[in-house]
Amino acid sequence: MNFEVIVTCAVTGAGATTDKSPHVPVTPQEVADAAIEAAEAGAAIAHLHVRDPETGQGSRDPALFKEAVDLVRASDTDVVINLTAGMGGDWVPSKEDPALPGPGTDMIGPEERLAHVKECLPEICSLDCGTLNFGNGDEIYISTPPTLRRMAQLTQEWGVKPELEVFDLGHIRFAKAMVEEGLIDAPPMFQLCLGIPWGADQTVETMAAMKAQLPPGASWASFGISRYQMPMAAAAVALGGNVRVGLEDNIWLDKGKLATNGDLVRRVVEIIERMGGRALTPQEARNKLGLRGADA
Template structure:
C-alpha cells in the first residue's frame, strides 16, 4: 500500500520494561521514584506518553505490585509535568515450562500466571489514560518461557479496560496477533480509535526486516493509529521507519540500552534522539494534550 510519512508524531518512552536489563546497565530505573523521575525527564525531553512497568526495588526483577505502581503514578502526577500514562497490562501471562522431557509442572519460580482481573488491578486502582494488552501468545526469548494470552482472556481484559474509561493499546508481536486484534475489533470489544504498537524483532516474534514490517503495514486497517519500534541497535532506524510509514515513535530503555556504541543511554537521551529524528523528517511532535485529543483519552488528574 502507498505510505505517507507522518507530518506530526507522538513519542512514547518505554521507561524500564520487565527484562533482565538491570544487570546490563545502571541507567535502568528500578525504584518507583527512579521510574517516575525517568518518565518525567522523558516528558521534558519531548515524550508525550510514558509506558510503565514496575520492578521489585530490592531485586530489580519485574513486579506487578499495585503499591509500586501507585508510588510511580502518584510521583508523576504530583510533579506537575503533563504526561500521558500508559501502564502495562502484560504482566501475569508468563509460563516457564520444565525441561523438554518433563515440561509439566511449570517452573513455579519463573512462572507468573494470573487471571484477567488480577492482571488489571493496578489499572482499576490508578486509572491511567492507556493500558497495553499483548495480543496473543508466543515463545518468548531463549529457553522454555511462553507468553500466554488466550483470546478469551484478551477479550475479558479489553472489555474491563474500556469499562474503566481507559484506552487499550494493542501490542502486536506477530502477524497472527494482528488477525486476533482485528477479530476483537470486529466483535465490538475494542472501540475506535484503535491504537496499536508494532513490536518488531522480539525473539521469537516477527523479525524486524523491512519485508516483515511491510507485511504488517499492508494488513493494518487504515483507520488504526500505530506506533512501531525495534530493539537494540535498530531502535533509532525504526523511529525513522515508523515516521516514514505514517506512524508514531517508541523509544526507551525497555527496548534498547545504548545511545551509541560503547555509550549507555538514559531514557532522556533516547527521547532526545527520537526528537532529532522527527525534526530531521520535518515532523511536528505532539504534546500530551494533543495526544489525548487524537486518541480520545480521558485525563484523570
C-alpha cells in the first residue's frame, strides 16, 4: 500500500477524442488551463500533449509545446510539467507496397522526437520503451533500441527525468537494460500503461506481474483507460504505486456524464484518501522522484 501518492493528470493526449467531449483541450491556452485546473484539484504532475488548433489532431510542433508550457509557468501554478516524447514513431504500411510508408506515417529520429523537450526543458518527459501494434489497423508505434538509448542519453544530459512508459514485459526488460547501462539516473521512474490495444491488459494480475519485474528502488505509477481508469488507480495505490488519470485516457466521470480533468483528479484524490493515503504536493513529488527541482 502506498500512503503518499503522486497523482499525474494526462490532460489531452493525441487520440480522436475532441469530437466526443467538449472538455478535451485543443489549443495551447486550453492545454495550459487544463494543467492548472489539474494542479488546483490535487495533481502533482501534468502530462502534456499538444494539438493542432485548426484540426484538433495531435501535434509535435515545438512552438505549440512552448506556448503551452510558458502559459503554465507564467501562471505561477506549482505543478511538475511532464511532456510527451511519444510522437514521431508512427508507421503505417502502404496498401500498394507494404515496404513503403502509407498515409498516417510519421517517422523521425531521436533528436527530432525530443526537439520540444530541448526547447522547453520540462522536469519530466515520457519515453515509450518499445514497439507496439497500436489498435486494430495497420498502425505500428516504433521505438527501436538505438533510438531509445539516444533519447535517454539526451534527456540525461539536459537534466530531464524520463518517465519510462512500458506497455508490456518486454518493454520493462529493455528499460532495465538502460538503467543497468547508466543511461537512466536513479531512481528510475516507470509508468505501467494498461489497456492500450495491443499492449498489456488492464487487470490487477497484469499490474502485479509488471510491478514484480521493476528494478529495486524504482518509482512507479500505473493507469487504465476508459471505465478502468479508477479501478486501476485504486489497484496501483494498493500495490504500492502512484496513479495517472486524465482525459487522455478516459473522458467519463460516471456513466453518461462527461468529465473534466479537474473532476478526474478530485475523484482519484478522494479514492486515495478513502484508502487512508494522501496526494503529494508537487514539491514532495520532486523530492520523491529526484527531479532537478528537488530540495537539496
